[in-house]
Amino acid sequence: MAKIAVLGYGTVGSGVVEVLETNKDSITKRAGREIEVKSVLDLRDFPGDLIQEKIVHDVDVIINDPEIEVVVEVMGGVEPAFTFVKRALEAGKSVCTSNKALVAAHGPELLEMAKKRNLNFMFEASVGGGIPIIRPLNQSLTADEITKITGILNGTTNYILTKMDKEGSTYEETLKEAQELGYAERNPEADVEGFDACRKIAILTSLAYGSTVKFEEIRTEGITKITTKDFKYAEKLGYVVKLLATSCKENDKVYAITAPFMINSTHPLYNVNDVLNGIYIHGNVIGNVMFFGAGAGKLPTASAVVADVVDCVKHKGKNVMTVWSVEKLELGDADDEVRKFFVRVKGNVSDLSAVNAAFGNVQTVTVDGIDGEFGFITEPMSERAFAEAAKKIDMIHRIRIDETTI
Amino acid sequence: MAKIAVLGYGTVGSGVVEVLETNKDSITKRAGREIEVKSVLDLRDFPGDLIQEKIVHDVDVIINDPEIEVVVEVMGGVEPAFTFVKRALEAGKSVCTSNKALVAAHGPELLEMAKKRNLNFMFEASVGGGIPIIRPLNQSLTADEITKITGILNGTTNYILTKMDKEGSTYEETLKEAQELGYAERNPEADVEGFDACRKIAILTSLAYGSTVKFEEIRTEGITKITTKDFKYAEKLGYVVKLLATSCKENDKVYAITAPFMINSTHPLYNVNDVLNGIYIHGNVIGNVMFFGAGAGKLPTASAVVADVVDCVKHKGKNVMTVWSVEKLELGDADDEVRKFFVRVKGNVSDLSAVNAAFGNVQTVTVDGIDGEFGFITEPMSERAFAEAAKKIDMIHRIRIDETTI
Numbered sequence: 001m002a003k004i005a006v007l008g009y010g011t012v013g014s015g016v017v018e019v020l021e022t023n024k025d026s027i028t029k030r031a032g033r034e035i036e037v038k039s040v041l042d043l044r045d046f047p048g049d050l051i052q053e054k055i056v057h058d059v060d061v062i063i064n065d066p067e068i069e070v071v072v073e074v075m076g077g078v079e080p081a082f083t084f085v086k087r088a089l090e091a092g093k094s095v096c097t098s099n100k101a102l103v104a105a106h107g108p109e110l111l112e113m114a115k116k117r118n119l120n121f122m123f124e125a126s127v128g129g130g131i132p133i134i135r136p137l138n139q140s141l142t143a144d145e146i147t148k149i150t151g152i153l154n155g156t157t158n159y160i161l162t163k164m165d166k167e168g169s170t171y172e173e174t175l176k177e178a179q180e181l182g183y184a185e186r187n188p189e190a191d192v193e194g195f196d197a198c199r200k201i202a203i204l205t206s207l208a209y210g211s212t213v214k215f216e217e218i219r220t221e222g223i224t225k226i227t228t229k230d231f232k233y234a235e236k237l238g239y240v241v242k243l244l245a246t247s248c249k250e251n252d253k254v255y256a257i258t259a260p261f262m263i264n265s266t267h268p269l270y271n272v273n274d275v276l277n278g279i280y281i282h283g284n285v286i287g288n289v290m291f292f293g294a295g296a297g298k299l300p301t302a303s304a305v306v307a308d309v310v311d312c313v314k315h316k317g318k319n320v321m322t323v324w325s326v327e328k329l330e331l332g333d334a335d336d337e338v339r340k341f342f343v344r345v346k347g348n349v350s351d352l353s354a355v356n357a358a359f360g361n362v363q364t365v366t367v368d369g370i371d372g373e374f375g376f377i378t379e380p381m382s383e384r385a386f387a388e389a390a391k392k393i394d395m396i397h398r399i400r401i402d403e404t405t406i
Numbered sequence: 407m408a409k410i411a412v413l414g415y416g417t418v419g420s421g422v423v424e425v426l427e428t429n430k431d432s433i434t435k436r437a438g439r440e441i442e443v444k445s446v447l448d449l450r451d452f453p454g455d456l457i458q459e460k461i462v463h464d465v466d467v468i469i470n471d472p473e474i475e476v477v478v479e480v481m482g483g484v485e486p487a488f489t490f491v492k493r494a495l496e497a498g499k500s501v502c503t504s505n506k507a508l509v510a511a512h513g514p515e516l517l518e519m520a521k522k523r524n525l526n527f528m529f530e531a532s533v534g535g536g537i538p539i540i541r542p543l544n545q546s547l548t549a550d551e552i553t554k555i556t557g558i559l560n561g562t563t564n565y566i567l568t569k570m571d572k573e574g575s576t577y578e579e580t581l582k583e584a585q586e587l588g589y590a591e592r593n594p595e596a597d598v599e600g601f602d603a604c605r606k607i608a609i610l611t612s613l614a615y616g617s618t619v620k621f622e623e624i625r626t627e628g629i630t631k632i633t634t635k636d637f638k639y640a641e642k643l644g645y646v647v648k649l650l651a652t653s654c655k656e657n658d659k660v661y662a663i664t665a666p667f668m669i670n671s672t673h674p675l676y677n678v679n680d681v682l683n684g685i686y687i688h689g690n691v692i693g694n695v696m697f698f699g700a701g702a703g704k705l706p707t708a709s710a711v712v713a714d715v716v717d718c719v720k721h722k723g724k725n726v727m728t729v730w731s732v733e734k735l736e737l738g739d740a741d742d743e744v745r746k747f748f749v750r751v752k753g754n755v756s757d758l759s760a761v762n763a764a765f766g767n768v769q770t771v772t773v774d775g776i777d778g779e780f781g782f783i784t785e786p787m788s789e790r791a792f793a794e795a796a797k798k799i800d801m802i803h804r805i806r807i808d809e810t811t812i
Binding site: 019020022023026027029030031032124130131132135136139140141142143144145210268271276283284285286287288289290291292293294297299300302303304305306307309310311314318321323406 | 425426428429432433435436437438530536537538541542545546547548549550551616674677682689690691692693694695696697698699700703705706708709710711712713715716717720724727729812
C-alpha cells in the first residue's frame with residue numbers, strides 16, 4: 001500500500017481522487033502497490049463527500065505523517081504551493097504537481113532537492129494537460145538536439161479563437177460564452193494575455209535544452225486584440241489564427257515567443273481546434289513528431305497527475321533523472337527573429353506607394369465589406385526591421401505568420 | 407564512460423552509430439556519462455568505414471566483454487536475434503532493440519529475464535519508428551484504462567495507399583515505385599500483407615492490457631486487393647483508405663484487427679499520409695491522445711533506439727518496470743465485432759432487390775466511368791452477419807469502415 005496526500009480539493013484534486021478510485025485495479029497493477037489517498041488538504045470542508053473524513057486544514061498533518069510517501073500539489077499559484085512542496089521534499093516525500101506557475105518559477109531547484117534525497121518531483125500535468133509531453137521530452141527524445149517546439153498550449157484561448165473563426169463571433173462574445181461554459185475563468189487574464197502558454201513553453205524549452213528559460217523574458221502577446229476582421233482576412237488567405245507558444249534553436253541561440261500567429265493548412269497544428277492542445281517538436285535526427293489531446297479538463301489533467309504518482313510509487317527511493325539545471329538559458333534577442341507578417345493598413349489598395357516604400361513588394365489582400373483598409377503579407381523580415389518599417393505606414397494591426405510544415 | 411555494442415550494421419545499426427556521434431554532447435549530458443560504441447557485430451566487413459576497427463564477426467566477443475553494459479540488437483528477425491539477446495541478458499547486459507518480430511514473439515519473457523537481473527530490455531523503436539509510443543503507454547498512460555488503440559503503423563503501405571489516392575496509380579505501379587525509392591523491400595510481403603502492422607498492434611495491445619496478445623491470432627488483411635476503383639468510390643464518399651491496426655476493449659473483451667479501412671475527414675488519422683505513422687489512443691480518463699511522426703527511416707528509428715540506450719545507461723542496476731506478463735490475453739471473437747462495411751457489387755444500382763434482401767436498406771454510391779457494378783454502405787453489423795449476408799449477393803470486394811472521431 002502506498003499512501004498519498006492531495007493538496008487542494010478543487011477541480012484537479014477531486015479529479016485525482018476520482019481517477020484513483022475509478023481505475024483502482026489497473027493502477028495497482030501498474031504501480032505494483034495499491035495507492036490510497038490518506039489526506040486531502042483544503043481550507044474548506046466537504047460534508048457529504050466521501051473525502052470529508054480525509055480532509056485536513058493544516059499542512060503539517062501531512063508533512064509530519066511518515067506514512068505518506070507522495071504528495072500531490074494541485075493548488076495552483078506559486079505560494080503557498082512552493083513552501084508546501086519544499087517542506088514535503090524535505091520530509092522525504094516525492095511530489096507530483098499540475099502547477100505550471102510553480103514549475104516555471106522553481107522547477108529546477110525542486111528537481112535538485114528531490115534528486116539529492118532520492119525522491120522525485122514530477123510535473124507531467126503542468127503542460128498539455130493529459131497529453132504525455134514532459135516525460136517524452138525528458139526520456140524519449142534524449143537522442144535528439146531539439147531544434148523547434150511549437151505548441152497550442154492553452155485550451156481556453158484555442159476555444160475562443162476556434163469559435164471566432166467558425167462562427168464569426170467577436171472576441172468579447174466568445175470570451176463571455178467560454179466563461180459561462182467554464183472554459184475561461186472570471187479573471188481570464190492569465191489565459192487570454194498568453195501568460196499561461198508562456199510559462200508552458202518556458203518549461204518545455206528548459207527541458208529541451210537542460211537549463212532554465214526565464215518565462216518573464218519570453219516576448220508574450222495575448223489574443224485580446226484579435227478581431228473578426230482579422231479572421232475574415234485570414235479566411236481569404238487560407239489561414240487560421242492560433243495562439244502559438246514556440247521556441248527554436250538557430251545558430252546556437254534559442255529564441256522563444258508566445259503570440260497569435262496565422263498558420264495555413266500545411267501547418268502541423270492547423271487542425272488543433274477547440275480546447276485541444278497540440279505540440280509539434282522537431283529534432284535533428286527524429287525529424288517531426290507531434291502530440292495531440294485534451295490540454296485541460298478535470299479528468300485528463302488528473303490522468304497525467306496520477307501517472308506521475310504511479311511513477312513515483314514505482315521508483316520509490318530512486319530518482320528519475322531530469323536534465324534541467326538552475327543555470328539560466330540566455331535567450332536570443334526576439335528582435336532578431338525573422339518571419340513573415342500579415343498587416344492591416346489604412347488606405348486603399350490602389351495606392352501602395354507608402355507600403356512599397358516601407359516594405360518593398362508585398363502580397364495584398366482585400367475583403368468584401370471591409371472598407372477603408374486593406375491587408376498585405378510581407379516578405380520574411382526581422383521583428384526589428386518590421387517595427388521600423390511599420391512606423392512608416394498607417395498600420396491598424398499585424399499578426400505574425402508561422403510557416404512550419406510537416 | 408558507458409560502452410555498448412551494436413548487433414547488425416545495417417540501416418538502423420549504422421543510424422545508431424551516426425546518431426551517437428552527431429549528438430555526442432547532448433546525449434552525454436542526458437545519459438550522465440559518455441556513450442561509446444565498442445563493438446559492432448556483422449558478418450560483413452566495412453573497409454574504409456570508421457566502424458571497421460570495431461567490427462567483430464563472433465557474438466561471443468561481445469557477450470564475454472565485461473566492459474559492454476548495453477547491447478543494441480538491430481538485426482531483425484526472430485533468430486538468431488532471440489538467442490543473442492538472451493545471452494546478452496544472461497551476461498548482465500541491458501538490451502535495446504528495434505526488432506518488432508522479436509518483441510512480438512518473445513517480449514514478455516525477455517522483460518522478465520531483464521527484471522530478474524536488475525537490467526532493462528527496451529524496445530521503443532519496435533513500434534512507430536521514432537515516435538515515442540512504447541514509453542508513453544508504459545509510463546505515461548498508467549492512470550487510464552485504455553479502451554481503443556488505432557494506428558497507421560506501417561510506413562510502406564501508408565506510402566502506397568497515399569500515392570494511389572493522390573495520383574490514381576495502381577497498386578502494382580505504386581509498389582514498384584516504392585521499391586525503387588527504398589520504401590518497400592524487394593520481398594514486400596511483411597508490409598503489404600499487414601504482418602508488420604499486426605505485430606505492432608500486438609505489442610501495443612499487450613502493453614495496454616499487461617498480458618500477451620498472440621499476433622498470430624489477430625485477424626489480418628493486407629492492401630494487395632485494394633484497387634484504383636476502390637479509391638474512386640472512396641473519394642466520392644469523402645473517405646480515404648488506410649491500413650489500420652486497431653484494438654479495443656468492449657464489455658471486458660479485447661478485440662484486434664489489422665486491415666484496410668475507409669475513414670473520413672473527422673477521423674484522427676485522416677491526415678496521416680506518406681511514410682508517416684500515427685497512433686490514436688483513447689483512455690477512460692485521459693480521453694483522446696494522438697502521436698504522429700516518422701514511423702520508419704534510418705535516423706528516426708535510430709533516435710528511438712539511442713533514447714533507449716540513454717535510458718538503460720541512466721538506469722544502470724535499476725529495472726524500469728514494464729507491465730507485460732507472459733500470460734496470454736484471450737482475444738474476443740473477431741466475428742463479433744460490429745461496424746459498417748463498404749461493398750462493391752455486380753449489377754445495376756436501379757435493381758437493389760438482392761442487396762436489400764441481404765442487407766436491408768443501404769446507402770448506395772456510383773462512380774462515373776465504373777460500369778456493371780455499384781457500391782453501397784451497410785448499417786453497422788457484425789463481421790459474422792456481414793459474411794452471411796455477403797453470400798447472398800454478387801460481391802466484388804468489401805472494405806471495412808472505421809468511424810472513430812476526435
